[in-house]
Amino acid sequence: MAAPLEFYFDFASPYGYIAAQRIDALAQKHGRSIDWRPMLLGAVFKVAGTQPLTEYPLKGKYSTYDFQRSAREHGIGFRMPSKFPLGTVGACRGTYWLKATDADKAVPFVKAVYKAYFVEDRDISSNEVLADIAADLGVDRAAFLAGIEQPEVKGKLREVTEDAIQNRGVFGSPFIFVDGEPFWGADRLDQIDRWLSRGGW
Amino acid sequence: MAAPLEFYFDFASPYGYIAAQRIDALAQKHGRSIDWRPMLLGAVFKVAGTQPLTEYPLKGKYSTYDFQRSAREHGIGFRMPSKFPLGTVGACRGTYWLKATDADKAVPFVKAVYKAYFVEDRDISSNEVLADIAADLGVDRAAFLAGIEQPEVKGKLREVTEDAIQNRGVFGSPFIFVDGEPFWGADRLDQIDRWLSRGGW
Numbered sequence: 196m197a198a199p200l201e202f203y204f205d206f207a208s209p210y211g212y213i214a215a216q217r218i219d220a221l222a223q224k225h226g227r228s229i230d231w232r233p234m235l236l237g238a239v240f241k242v243a244g245t246q247p248l249t250e251y252p253l254k255g256k257y258s259t260y261d262f263q264r265s266a267r268e269h270g271i272g273f274r275m276p277s278k279f280p281l282g283t284v285g286a287c288r289g290t291y292w293l294k295a296t297d298a299d300k301a302v303p304f305v306k307a308v309y310k311a312y313f314v315e316d317r318d319i320s321s322n323e324v325l326a327d328i329a330a331d332l333g334v335d336r337a338a339f340l341a342g343i344e345q346p347e348v349k350g351k352l353r354e355v356t357e358d359a360i361q362n363r364g365v366f367g368s369p370f371i372f373v374d375g376e377p378f379w380g381a382d383r384l385d386q387i388d389r390w391l392s393r394g395g396w
Numbered sequence: 397m398a399a400p401l402e403f404y405f406d407f408a409s410p411y412g413y414i415a416a417q418r419i420d421a422l423a424q425k426h427g428r429s430i431d432w433r434p435m436l437l438g439a440v441f442k443v444a445g446t447q448p449l450t451e452y453p454l455k456g457k458y459s460t461y462d463f464q465r466s467a468r469e470h471g472i473g474f475r476m477p478s479k480f481p482l483g484t485v486g487a488c489r490g491t492y493w494l495k496a497t498d499a500d501k502a503v504p505f506v507k508a509v510y511k512a513y514f515v516e517d518r519d520i521s522s523n524e525v526l527a528d529i530a531a532d533l534g535v536d537r538a539a540f541l542a543g544i545e546q547p548e549v550k551g552k553l554r555e556v557t558e559d560a561i562q563n564r565g566v567f568g569s570p571f572i573f574v575d576g577e578p579f580w581g582a583d584r585l586d587q588i589d590r591w592l593s594r595g596g597w
Contacts, residue, residue, distance in 0.1 A: 245452065251445050253443065253566070253567035254444055257578060261580075268587070360454070364454050366452070379458060386469070
């Protein structure tokens with residue numbers, strides 16, 4: 196059984212969102228599953244010595260334009276959120292809580308949160324909004340709100356983020372490992388496709 | 397007559413080098429010419445608030461690995477130079493002097509300088525090395541060394557670099573404009589190919 200694609204992303208990352216719309220088809224084509232690993236890019240930036248793309252002179256303007264253009268190329272709905280970037284701790288914790296308690300709903304939750312943010316311009320830094328999203332998937336609202344406060348859920352997010360930085364060399368979103376091989380960026384999905392087709396090079 | 401692809405690059409940029417090996421085929425496929433525009437990435441970094449990729453924690457290690465992997469995918473010779481990065485003022489000036497005085501030799505000079513740096517590990521910050529490279533193309537050595545000191549040649553490089561930053565929004569290397577449409581990065585050549593095939597999207 197081939198290893199899953201390890202898909203690291205931040206919920207406030209436009210390129211993470213774009214990759215999330217395309218990675219299922221890629222994985223399916225090559226008979227792979229996906230391990231969805233939301234993490235906190237803010238923590239990554241501190242170690243990597245970087246900041247959100249949109250905050251750089253020149254690069255910020257290009258990036259904002261390129262988010263739209265890249266989404267358009269692949270027929271992916273996208274609009275720049277009015278609140279950007281924002282805190283994604285609750286969204287990450289919600290994902291890990293679902294993974295532990297109601298695993299089948301974890302990926303639908305990830306996709307629904309991304310859609311809420313990058314299509315519907317909802318404030319996904321709000322736990323109430325996240326609970327609404329979870330409830331739409333049939334998750335108990337109160338259980339969700341209690342779940343994301345559990346120490347083991349908080350610890351899991353810390354652990355994934357720290358491991359990504361310290362042991363995996365993750366410095367951006369999306370960041371994808373294919374049998375240990377690192378690929379950074381939504382614009383590398385085609386390269387991953389070629390990598391998997393050729394068995395590396 | 398379709399406009400040329402405007403190809404901005406820095407001579408010390410590994411991804412600029414990789415793009416330079418692939419852009420001829422891309423341009424040819426779409427009946428385009430290429431305007432080769434070396435610039436000083438150091439000046440760009442000051443405005444863009446960034447630094448050479450290799451100097452960032454985490455990203456530096458990935459980049460150094462990815463230079464090799466990206467070159468390998470396309471069968472491009474590459475080795476990380478022992479002196480990196482280095483000054484490219486002379487190489488840029490040499491290109492603009494040739495463009496003005498012996499235009500047919502400008503692109504062969506660009507390619508020879510890139511090869512000298514990223515394949516042969518020669519010190520292209522040295523004007524003597526650059527003069528040797530030019531001489532191998534049949535350029536008079538003394539004329540080259542005098543040419544790169546001409547005020548109009550120096551002015552041309554300043555002008556291209558400043559215009560790139562101030563008016564074109566260039567913040568990295570390679571940076572390619574297709575009919576005004578900006579694309580950043582060697583990993584966007586396939587996207588440019590699709591852009592040209594579809595006439596945008």
